[in-house]
Amino acid sequence: MKKTALLTAKSFLTQHFPDCDFAILAGSASRGEETPTSDLDIVIFDDKLDHYRESFLYDEWRIEAFIHQSNSYIKEFEREKEIGRPILGNMLIEGLLLKDHASYKLIVESAVKHVQSGPTPLTMNYINASRYFIGDLLDDFIDSKHNDEAIITLNSSL
Structure with a gap:
């Protein structure tokens, strides 16, 4: 029978990274939302x-x-x-602490500031290029002759 995510993460850490400074279990497993196919995301500082x-x-x-x-x-x-x-910022903020260290709190505080500060503002060049790209994709989608062509156009926007 498969062990719980938390027990597995702690055991893994002990076996593979016993001397690390600190570690966090992140992602769905840290929220108790893991599924049978979930992986364990473990952030390790060493x-x-x-x-x-x-x-x-x-x-x-x-x-x-x-x-x-x-x-x-x-x-x-x-x-x-x-x-x-x-991604890393959120993992550090939301994750479950597996092993503590003096630097943990400062790094999490840094992650909170990082997430709260938001992304780098978009430049007008980037915004204009994105508008052009989206408009061009919409035209290609509207002008599609076959369903396959429309699906390929939609997938190319991802």
């Missing part, structure tokens, strides 16, 4: 490791480990501001 992302299969769970250092998360926050999606 200044002894390089910043990377790795996938694991552990105790019948797929695990996505996001490894950060005390400075790599700042670079990720900058990238998130540019793309307008604060």
